[in-house]
Amino acid sequence: MTMYNESSATIPSLIAGTNYSFIIIPIDTIGREGPPSSLIQYIWNVPAQVVNISWDQISSDSMTIWWNINEDTTSHYPPVHYIVSVHNITINTTDTNVTINGLYPNNEYTVYIKPVNAIGEGPLINITVNITERKTTSTNVDLHDVSVTEERSSDAITTSGNNRLMTTSVSLTIFVSVTSSSVEPSTTPSSSGSMNSSLLFSIFGSIGAILITCIIAIIVILVCIMYKRKHKSKYEYIVHISCIINIL
Structure with missing residues (x-):
């Protein structure tokens, strides 16, 4: 039994993992004892190992990992913070999740998680993860959403005379751009319209010939x-x- 004149006491030299019981008895100035308090049990222990670990790769060089606290507080004191380490990276966090950056794709990593409280470090747990290279997803462009622009960089010229033929080549540059609206289909003139135009040209040609003859x-x-x-x-x-x- 230890006597204290204060309303609080510090008990040193406790052993981790040991179950301690405390009773508080008040004593007056003449040494008479009052009724004792109820039994107080305290477990002096490090935090328990974390549980329910899961992870998700969020990019080619980073991942997020989650875990839960072991709810068995009857034999372990809750953790204050966690130490997460992988490769040459160490992170201290008070949350039950952490994002790890600076990883290399196409590699396997072992992630270690250790709970810590005022008493000390709890048991270590690890999980193995595989980091893969995230490929860029290609987007298929609908032909109806593509506009084509033709830029003529030179003209084609064909000249004949004195048994000589001179031809200048044509070079074309095609620019393709995606537009937000669909390209409306162009209307092709019907063959009947072309025949009517040819007939009109023939009539006007005949009338002109008659006038010239007159x-x-x-x-x-x-x-x-x-x-x-x-x-x-x-x-x-x-x-x-x-x-x-x-x-x-």
Whole structure:
């Protein structure tokens, strides 16, 4: 039994893992003892090993690891913090999870977790993890979302003359860019529209030829009239017209 004159006491030299029981008895100034307190049991021990460890790789060089506290507080004092170590990395944390950076892909690592309290370090536990290289996911681009821009860097020129043929080559640069909206399909003119256009060109060409012929005929008549006025005979006039018509 130890006597204390204060309302608190420090008990040294306790042994880890030992179960201690305490009773507090008040004593007055003349040495009379009062009723004792209820039995106080205290386990002087390091924290228990952590449980339920899980992990997840979040990038090619980092991972996050989680664990839970052992709820058996009847034989162990709860941890105050944790020491997490892997390779040459050591992290002290008060949380039950930690993110570890600076790892190398395509390697296997052993992660150690140790709980710590005021008494000392608890039992160590480890888990083996595999860090893989995360590949960039390629995105397939829909053809309807692609616009193509043609940049002509030079023109094509073909020249013929005097039995010579000169050709300048054409180089094209194609730029492909993805747009947020779909490219509307272009409308191709129908074959009937092309036939109608060709028919119109033929009609206008025929009318033009007729007009040119009429103009030439009028000019010929005027020339003949003028020629007649120059005292040509009627026979020569008719022969001249016939020659002109044959030429046409």
